[in-house]
Amino acid sequence: QSVLTQPPSVSGAPGQRVTISCTGSSSNIGGGYDVHWFQQLPGTAPKLLIYANNNRPSGVPDRFSGSKSGTSLSLAITGLQAEDEADYYCQSYDSSLNSYVFGTGTKVTVL
């Protein structure tokens, strides 16, 4: 059972904008711990997409962006493309659990 909650699925047509929320608590996101986002294509290892709330590693398109507000954080994908169809996970640290934690995961479907 994860302490970071994400919607199970989101979908959008090509070119649209979709957002994925990641909701935590005062012992993780609300406690000021950074949140990171990963993209996992079927059958592959997760790939770091956003680090420290809103930073993109080299090579990640600027269609992907992160934002933080209180105990929630969101990943936005603009200009949705077929290749964006994947599972997305948020990740942070939880001071009550003394552990790195991942979100429940969101499957993005491109209609």
Place this chain on the structure above:
Amino acid sequence: QVQVQQWGAGLLKPSETLSLNCAVYGRSFNDYYWSWIRQPPGKGLEWIGEVNHSGYTNYNPSLKSRVTISVDTSKNQFSLTLNSVTAADTAVYYCARKGMSFDYWGQGTLVTVSS
């Protein structure tokens, strides 16, 4: 550039010991923590623990009693041992570098526990 390659046994019987290894190619092995993360089939990700070049470790409290992560700096390798496995330990196991986040990952190893 950093490459992370992992290997280990993929089929275990209940009560046996899981053992996986991860080799890191590239510079700066000593500058980071190195983690193990697992993902049961069709489910989410779970952090198992981490080690640094000095052998200092942190473990997920839910697995701490059964987990050992060790390091061999002469080979730029680190290893995972999980004792007394059950079917609930069936998962793809990944090794990864902890930079700002988990930025470099191994290819994953499917470990199946079945009698």
